[in-house]
Amino acid sequence: MADVAHLVSQAREGNPRAVARLISLVEGAAPELREVMATLAPLSGSAHVIGITGSPGVGKSTSTSALVTAYRQRGKRVGVLAVDPSSPFSGGALLGDRVRMGEHASDPGVYIRSMATRGHLGGLAWSAPQAIRVLDAAGCDVVLVETVGVGQSEVEIAAQADTSVVLLAPGMGDGIQAAKAGILEIGDVFVVNKADRDGADATARELNHMLGLGEARGPGDWRPPIVKTVAARGEGTDEVVEALEKHRAWMEEHGVLAERRLKRAAQEVETIAVTALRERIADLHGDKRLGALAERVAGGSLDAYSAADELVEGLTGEK
Amino acid sequence: MADVAHLVSQAREGNPRAVARLISLVEGAAPELREVMATLAPLSGSAHVIGITGSPGVGKSTSTSALVTAYRQRGKRVGVLAVDPSSPFSGGALLGDRVRMGEHASDPGVYIRSMATRGHLGGLAWSAPQAIRVLDAAGCDVVLVETVGVGQSEVEIAAQADTSVVLLAPGMGDGIQAAKAGILEIGDVFVVNKADRDGADATARELNHMLGLGEARGPGDWRPPIVKTVAARGEGTDEVVEALEKHRAWMEEHGVLAERRLKRAAQEVETIAVTALRERIADLHGDKRLGALAERVAGGSLDAYSAADELVEGLTGEK
Missing domain, CATH: 3.40.50.300 (P-loop containing nucleotide triphosphate hydrolases)
Known part of the structure; x- marks a missing residue:
């Protein structure tokens, strides 16, 4: 794992390698992505x-x-x-x-x-x-x-x-x-x-x-x-x-700059949220929870809608 | 709202109109859909x-x-x-x-x-x-x-x-x-x-x-x-x-019947869950919570990933 705080401080001092490394981290959706974004938020x-x-x-x-x-x-x-x-x-x-x-x-x-x-x-x-x-x-x-x-x-x-x-x-x-x-x-x-x-x-x-x-x-x-x-x-x-x-x-x-940036931020948040939900949908196949819920539905102790509710909550409640 | 318990009991007594009405309710995604499915689960x-x-x-x-x-x-x-x-x-x-x-x-x-x-x-x-x-x-x-x-x-x-x-x-x-x-x-x-x-x-x-x-x-x-x-x-x-x-x-x-029905139940639950998540994604536009989160992102007090997490949790925590 990269030392994000150190990289950010080097980037702000004008170190081109640190800048390049940070872009690679965010571009490649590295594990450090969230830490990088949280660190950069107040600086941009x-x-x-x-x-x-x-x-x-x-x-x-x-x-x-x-x-x-x-x-x-x-x-x-x-x-x-x-x-x-x-x-x-x-x-x-x-x-x-x-x-x-x-x-x-x-x-x-x-x-x-x-x-x-x-x-x-x-x-x-x-x-x-x-x-x-x-x-x-x-x-x-x-x-x-x-x-x-x-x-x-x-x-x-x-x-x-x-x-x-x-x-x-x-x-x-x-x-x-x-x-x-x-x-x-x-x-x-x-x-x-x-x-x-x-x-x-x-x-x-x-x-x-x-x-x-x-x-x-x-x-x-x-x-x-x-x-x-x-x-x-x-x-x-x-x-x-x-x-x-x-x-x-x-x-x-x-006030157009603030307005545009607000719209941009909304779009960015939406894109990330949609991507996260899509990934979770794709992960549904082979999900163990789905198997356990399906058993209850097949056995008649749970209906498919309540099972889907549980699945969606399970998928989205966790990190 | 239809009286679901009454309809189900009539359907089980062989009343064709009650059967037809129940199918219409589930086919048209009526508000009673969930109640119908919960009532039918142990009966099928x-x-x-x-x-x-x-x-x-x-x-x-x-x-x-x-x-x-x-x-x-x-x-x-x-x-x-x-x-x-x-x-x-x-x-x-x-x-x-x-x-x-x-x-x-x-x-x-x-x-x-x-x-x-x-x-x-x-x-x-x-x-x-x-x-x-x-x-x-x-x-x-x-x-x-x-x-x-x-x-x-x-x-x-x-x-x-x-x-x-x-x-x-x-x-x-x-x-x-x-x-x-x-x-x-x-x-x-x-x-x-x-x-x-x-x-x-x-x-x-x-x-x-x-x-x-x-x-x-x-x-x-x-x-x-x-x-x-x-x-x-x-x-x-x-x-x-x-x-x-x-x-x-x-x-x-x-044991193939149980296996097939389990697979069928899993597919059914997945389909309903995916539909629910897709609906929520489509609802993202114009969501008030998105606007509030975007303001914090644009202002630098929150990063876009954390905002997306909050949005996804907000969308999926509710019914």
Whole structure:
């Protein structure tokens, strides 16, 4: 068993190995998981959690890397959680994914973590919030959560993040795709990357039009900005950071940050509870108590409903 | 609320309306369901529960009807549960399904019940055992459970029955189909119906060959007999009854009946418990306790795992 208190104290002192070890513990549902989470609970909540999402090919990793550079220039500590179920780097992911973000690998103010989701019980929805909490408690001012794919994973990430960035690129028909995927509703900041290519202005206009088609906004409402970038050259990244900080300030001013975090916590608790109940259901087969109850039902001394009540109470009353 | 004790006592005196009412109560998951089941528990267990299954067109209803006649001639009281999700008679099913089994409709020693399964929470696996118990407690010596369809429903019925009859008919390629569907493993008695048609002997031979391909049997093992019938003329039905009674005697001699009923009871309890837990999971959304716990998690005074524990305990500690 790992010494959790020691690991947490080392992580808070900036030891990258301790951070990596803690994420491994929560990701792998180690026996220490509960102790880690209980220890981290009062230490987290200060990081700005930013989700970065978009279709393959829009430049998510490049944009994430550019954002890391921009935040580092501002003296912020940054955590990156790259959630990519199809990545060859996932699974045995190491702290410091040199292949993807080489320039930050030796920066002690940056933690980079690839996270596998395949085959995990509960998947991303289950393990990502725990990893975010580790990075938050370890002193990151900003946690960037990068997801690949469309649909469900975007929605899940939006639920984990304080602020959601949706990335598009010109000439990919992304505008319409985004609308279909319901991505417009989750974006707090939109970025049209590869803005030096033909069609960038058209994509931005189309996006602007579609955003305007939504409900009428009141004076205090957030109007998602559209920022054009060329992430590979770092162009526009400062504007993205500016938009992200404005969004955070707006959320704090209007109580939205607390509201989102409350919703996120509810979702997290629910996911864990559902997973626990599902595991118990799966364990019903071969349960000795079930056998004893079945004998009484078969013998007529107990009815099946009362037996089921006893089983459910027995399953859930224990740890 | 129905007076359950009165209904049960009427049902045991042979009142068909009381039997019908009790089945309706358990089938519809009425508020009285638990009281009904608790009252019936010590009263059931004496009926021989026989499952009758086979592909559409093999003559299941005709065969069931012929079996009813044969058992009535022996002075037995018979319950019939026709589980047919696609039947137009299901749903608002009445006691005495005149369209299908007209000749038995006015016989006070026969209860016939069609049962709908569509849309029911838990389906057949949930409601059939309860209905069987009602017929059993009402004094039926034999309960015939007829199912339509192939695959899952056959397997479920096999789990509910003491003895499983698998029906085939010549010229339908049933032999091979049966092998594919795993039906050979659940059959305790095989019936080749429509034996006056071409190919009946070939079907029986093919079946006999396939049954022989299974594991070697010991001297005390049950070798499923193959009986040829023309159910529409009542030919061979006595032989089927004989095979069923031999199977029951064999089961009692070798402790198999008790074993099967124990397995059935375990399955029933498990199904009810799983249904109850699933309902509670679905209720998690909008739960007030979840909101209160989420506030503590968002505020850092509680970790998500401990919150989930509290939620699960709260959900399952109550009725």
